[in-house]
Amino acid sequence: MSNTDTVYLAYDYPVLGAFLTALWVFLWVLWVFLLFRIVVDIFRDDTMNGWVKTAWLVFVLVLPFLGVFVYVCVRGAGMGRREATHAKAQRAEFDDYVRKTAAGGGSGTSGGAADELAKLADMKNSGHLTEEEFQRAKQKILS
Structure with missing residues (x-):
């Protein structure tokens, strides 16, 4: 290959x-x-049934430019509202999870009930509660 056959792409582009x-x-x-x-x-829109979702999906995927x-x-106009509703729902679920976790409840109420029963047992052992008061409070927590 000679020097005259060299192609400089920077000059050609x-x-x-x-x-x-x-x-x-x-x-x-x-x-x-x-x-x-x-x-x-x-898929997120709950107002449409399955057939309408399928029709929109086929329309958007088969004829993408026209479908979009x-x-x-x-x-x-509803896309923003649906996104905001979804974000609020996610935030509410997260806040609920944080509240349960911070309260010592964990993922359910059994951790909270166990904590309450432990506190009651400590109060009974220290003499602050009688056996009858302990049993009433225990039944209240377990019911």
Whole structure:
């Protein structure tokens, strides 16, 4: 291969071409993200039955550009509300879990009841409760 056959790619690929390539890659990633977001929204929506979800899913996957455009036009306003509702539900579940864990209840009420019974036994052993008071309080906790 002689010196005249050498190809310099930097000279054959101008800056505008590199910019347009980066733009197309960005748009493609944005498109995949939007498609994924719409598929998640289809499955998350509790107001649609299974057949309607299937129809939207087939429409979005078979004719993706038209399907996404129509979905965003028809159901786009509700996407934000459904996302906010889902986020609130997740936050409420997390807060409930933290409250139960911080109270010593663990994942159920048995840890809380066991803690209460241990406190009652300590109070009985120290003489602060009579046997009758201990039995009444124990029945109250276990019921």
